[in-house]
Amino acid sequence: MRPETSTWTPPPTDPEQPRQMRRILRLFRPYRGRLALVGVLVGASSLVSVATPFLLREILDTAIPQGRTGLLSLLALGMIASAVVTSVFGVLQTLISTTVGQRVMHDLRTAVYDRLQRMSLAFFTRTRTGEVQSRIANDIGGMQATVTSTATSLVSNLTSVVATVVAMLALDWRLTVVSLLLLPVFVAVSRRVGRERKKIATERQKQMAVMAATVTESLSVSGILLGRTMGRADSLTRSFAEESDDLVDLEVRSNMAGRWRMSVISVVMAAMPAVIYWAAGLALHFGGPAVSIGTLVAFVSLQQGLFRPTVSLLSTGVQIQTSLALFQRIFEYLDLPIDITEPEKPVRLAEVKGDVRFENVAFRYDESGTPILQGIDAEVPAGGSLAVVGPTGSGKSTLSYLVPRLYEVTGGSVTLDGVDVRDLDFDTLARGIGVVSQETYLFHASVADNLRFAKPEATDEELVAAATAAQIHDHITSLPDGYDTVVGERGHRFSGGEKQRLAIARTILRDPPVLILDEATSALDTRTEHAVQEAIDALSANRTTITIAHRLSTIRAADQIVVLDGGLISERGSHEALLAQDGAYAALVRRDARMKPETDAPGTTDPASPRSGGGSGGSSTEAPVELEPTK
Missing domain, CATH: 3.40.50.300 (P-loop containing nucleotide triphosphate hydrolases)
Structure with a gap:
């Protein structure tokens, strides 16, 4: 019976998770130079984008009220230049991070394939071919978003959040405190959602492996021949449909896990500008220090700018939790013990005689x-x-x-x-x-x-x-x-x-x-x-x-x-x-x-073209003694 999402209790934090995170980070070690360049671009892009609200404040508080058209033109050009620089830096960091991510996926695929090539024959006699293919195709393929964009997104959004919070504090520390009161609650909710999705992702990948094995076995030439001749085509289709239906259920559960909670976070953060205006108005009404229109608009602009990277950062945390399930399945294959290994100092025969x-x-x-x-x-x-x-x-x-x-x-x-x-x-x-x-x-x-x-x-x-x-x-x-x-x-x-x-x-x-x-x-x-x-x-x-x-x-x-x-x-x-x-x-x-018959059947020939030359597909003239099938 399928578990009810509403009654499921998230498991405790996996004690192996820190070790897995360190192992994942080691995958990026060969590309640390390029990643450092991405970090520089991300930092520069964040700083440039944060400058825009300050330029806006000067326009509203100084250039327009005082009629300084020259300053107004410079500030407007500065805002345009900020947008151009941010876009260019964004394209460059996407190019570099995607390249690094794809190289990491290449390294993983190659490492898993190399590991499997060195496994003994016994491993393949007890493992379904579709399961092996699913680990390489589905599991590594499922990590593509994580290794190509998540790392960059994490750095970019974290830098943006830090830079934005610093800028908000510089504008008005009291409004900043009001804006960040609910942030710890949001972090706790996103971590809970991440644990839910990690568990469901593990089940989903297992189900995808089952489907891959079914397709590999039943849609091969031998599988089709067996299914048709045994009259099992319809039952195989029904079985595949049931497996596919289970996958549909897992996909829906994975996408909907925590969706309402994350939506509440989005609504609360979208409503924050109204809270800021309300707080500024109350402060002025009760005799508090006045906030200039330019400062208020600039602060709300920053606060709105904080909304996107914060939500993205929380979503990235959820994606990382989910991807840990995929990394864990890949690491299981990479950690398989190799039964037959080459000795440390192998003997090489220049010529094999054959004794x-x-x-x-x-x-x-x-x-x-x-x-x-x-x-x-x-x-x-x-x-x-x-x-x-x-x-x-x-x-x-x-x-x-x-x-x-x-x-x-x-x-x-x-x-x-x-x-x-x-x-x-x-x-x-x-x-x-x-x-x-x-x-x-x-x-x-x-x-x-x-x-x-x-x-x-x-x-x-x-x-x-x-x-x-x-x-x-x-x-x-x-x-x-x-x-x-x-x-x-x-x-x-x-x-x-x-x-x-x-x-x-x-x-x-x-x-x-x-x-x-x-x-x-x-x-x-x-x-x-x-x-x-x-x-x-x-x-x-x-x-x-x-x-x-x-x-x-x-x-x-x-x-x-x-x-x-x-x-x-x-x-x-x-x-x-x-x-x-x-x-x-x-x-x-x-x-x-x-x-063995006394003579071969008269007129027996090998089957005709394109299978001329004889084969098991023709009728046999001999009933062999079944001493032992292969293996």
Whole structure:
């Protein structure tokens, strides 16, 4: 049930708020020179604008009554010059402050993105993509007004208030006291409103993150396919409408929180000129010191000038309170612990030979969780091949992800060329280890750009050589735009087999000494699998290869096969040796043989253009043994 605004009690002051404010101020530290210039412009602008009422007093009390036209002209020109200078200074300070604010937002976005790039794979498996996107887009975007204009507004209005109060005291201290009697009450009210809006802003940003996640998941190509084929389009729309309705409620509450109280402040301050005239009249009536017409008009002009910056200053305080909720969400991401870090003095291998060894390896996702792997010992010499098979949940993919440090071992070690991978620099790992998984990811860019993601400096000839080795060059050249063809969102303009071969070509271009094949053909039909397997064979030549097997026919020639069961190695040996043992591996082979048809269906071809080349979109001629899906 939604809380009633009228019955909500504001929370006590957040003890973390001073620390957060100091942290926010540190964001502006690199730009303190430009901010100092803004301060100078603001101060100068405030002083110039305050001079106008004094010029007005001289016009009313001296120049007009005494008929001094020359003085009158000078004073009038002075008022015009004051307005011009104030406007010029205002434009300059807006330019500088907006530039600084946008640079601060750039720094925040980059810092969050860099932090997320360094998070382990485990973080992304438990975090919705839309949530991550919302932090970068909505939360940082929501702070734009704060970092681009609030700081300048705060300095400008504060300077204006101080200068105006000093000028008012110089004109008449008694009228100044009357004008400022209610100011402490106004400050207390604005702080209360700020706390209310901060709480609502936190709820609003969470709801925006939920909506972003829903849009990302349900409006992707895969989401649309799933929704349509499951007949859930209408229910997804209703669910989104409910989430949007909740956001509407939060937006209204955020905008209306304290609105009546702030309106009362505006009315009171707007009525202050009448109070000033009344007070001056009473003072004269009861024999007090007379106030000249010029002084009275100048004072009211100052008092009216005080109204705008004071209300703006109070509103700025409310905005800062609200923005603290957004900063807090961003700081949560910036403070995320990085599970996998590069050592202080990393080892860099000039050349990776490809010798991989698992020594008593253990892994669990958290300290109190169930072990996923334990006591794993295996060795893959440079240029050798290791195949890993086992039932669903046995830890096959997890084991392979320990080599490039996508996950971190919790026991034992994984070494590359005799060096613990935890001691290697990230560049050596990225340069030495390539991964081809079942779920191929392609960017919404051209074929050439997707291939060059592995090697940005690759020449056109190198692209062609890699694509030819992966048996996808002929298909690419048959497309209207060739290598400039845009692959579409997640590569959905290409079939499963074509995407897989593009991924293989991308890996060939990078030329890693160690290759990890994670269920690389499990989603393909038999005929497409054969074509992709030929490309994989070309890729695997003269490389250390670790294959996570789904179809056992793809790993018969492996130098060594290990069978995982419950995170432990239950069997190991060559294909022939394991068959002779007649254990778990032999049982899997027999099951695989029973599920495979005697012959492929006659006339089976890969799906036609634009998805020619085979793919998971066509009907399969084989029902594969479902040993374990990816991960």
